[in-house]
Amino acid sequence: MQIRLGEKIKELRKRDGRKQEDLANALGVTNQAISRWEANGGYPDMEMIPAIANYFGITIDELFGYESDRTRKVELYYEQIIEMNHKNNGMDTCMNECISYARKCLAEFPDDKKLTYALATVLFNAGYVRYAEHHPTDQNGYDVYDTERHRNYHEWQEAIKLYERLLSTLEPGELRDQTIRELLQLYLNIGEKDKASIVVKTLPDISSCRELMTISSCDGKERAAACAEALLRVVSTAANLMISSVIINQENIEKNNAVTIIKSAIRFFELVMPDGNFGIYHASLACINLFLSEHLWCVGDRDGAFEALDNALEHAKKNEICRSTNGQYYTSPAVKLAKIEEKEFTEAGIAANLSEDWPWWSIDGSEKVKAEMQSDPRWNEWVKRTKA
Numbered sequence: 001m002q003i004r005l006g007e008k009i010k011e012l013r014k015r016d017g018r019k020q021e022d023l024a025n026a027l028g029v030t031n032q033a034i035s036r037w038e039a040n041g042g043y044p045d046m047e048m049i050p051a052i053a054n055y056f057g058i059t060i061d062e063l064f065g066y067e068s069d070r071t072r073k074v075e076l077y078y079e080q081i082i083e084m085n086h087k088n089n090g091m092d093t094c095m096n097e098c099i100s101y102a103r104k105c106l107a108e109f110p111d112d113k114k115l116t117y118a119l120a121t122v123l124f125n126a127g128y129v130r131y132a133e134h135h136p137t138d139q140n141g142y143d144v145y146d147t148e149r150h151r152n153y154h155e156w157q158e159a160i161k162l163y164e165r166l167l168s169t170l171e172p173g174e175l176r177d178q179t180i181r182e183l184l185q186l187y188l189n190i191g192e193k194d195k196a197s198i199v200v201k202t203l204p205d206i207s208s209c210r211e212l213m214t215i216s217s218c219d220g221k222e223r224a225a226a227c228a229e230a231l232l233r234v235v236s237t238a239a240n241l242m243i244s245s246v247i248i249n250q251e252n253i254e255k256n257n258a259v260t261i262i263k264s265a266i267r268f269f270e271l272v273m274p275d276g277n278f279g280i281y282h283a284s285l286a287c288i289n290l291f292l293s294e295h296l297w298c299v300g301d302r303d304g305a306f307e308a309l310d311n312a313l314e315h316a317k318k319n320e321i322c323r324s325t326n327g328q329y330y331t332s333p334a335v336k337l338a339k340i341e342e343k344e345f346t347e348a349g350i351a352a353n354l355s356e357d358w359p360w361w362s363i364d365g366s367e368k369v370k371a372e373m374q375s376d377p378r379w380n381e382w383v384k385r386t387k388a
Helices: 005-015 020-027 031-038 046-056 060-064 066-086 095-108 113-131 154-167 174-190 193-200 210-215 220-248 255-272 279-298 302-323 351-357 366-374 377-387
Strands: none
Touching (some): 005 020, 005 046, 020 046, 046 060, 095 113, 113 174, 210 220, 279 302, 279 366, 302 377, 351 377, 366 377
């Protein structure tokens, strides 16, 4: 790397509106020395480097231009780790390689927060991919976590330590939010409810969430866009809560009532986006329709069950179409200003995995229902269409 220290000093001096004389007086050197450095006619003595960096309020690495190189390298490592991790979506495709690479990158930059998070989220995923999350039903018929089993997942135990270390240093922002989401899930998985409660108490209530506060921080078209994006997030969250209510209360909700709740969750999206352009939520609707198909089969609506499977496939294919239109706006009036960000999309190829992912969330009796549905000729026909 070519060192252009003089040019950097000149750039910083002009940035701060300082004269050569100002810098010379601060360092105890002549104006001519400053001029010579900036003309690349010589370099300051090494013992003077910390004083120069301090004068401009930057690190020595930044003074020499190393910081930008480090940042680019860390960003590249982070993106590569996250991309590898996404390849292990529900299936161990390259989990060992992903963990090893994340460890190697973090060893090179041991205090970097993004790379610490990257290793933690890879380990978070590894527990699910290798052992799965298990949910027995308690004596009252409610879904609970198999905490005894989950505590034996060494990947999750290591991930928790990394998340906890991160949480004590991260500033507010997306990385901290994601760290909290994943840490809370692991606390729940292993039965650390007290620790989860402590973290939760540090968070704002729903009226002060980022999406709603963004609406209050701008006006004009920007505010309209913020309102649209908040509306989408609220709809998605409400739908997920309705599905969760079915999962959590599986022994306390009649199947007919569960069908009504699941259909209502789908209806939320349709009310806000009646034109059928659901953007990033096509992937969610594909999953919800898989779940609906199981419940329809259980209540004896065989045709409805396969109609739900067809709807799931349609949403999965529309997800692929939307992925190819990066930055496209939604088209329904209430949300037309909300952008589709590429990072928000579910990974490509979800249609081909629908039959393996069915019913999206396994509950008691799912395997029996799947065997019954597979005995219907329509199942194989549907599976062929998912692979087409």
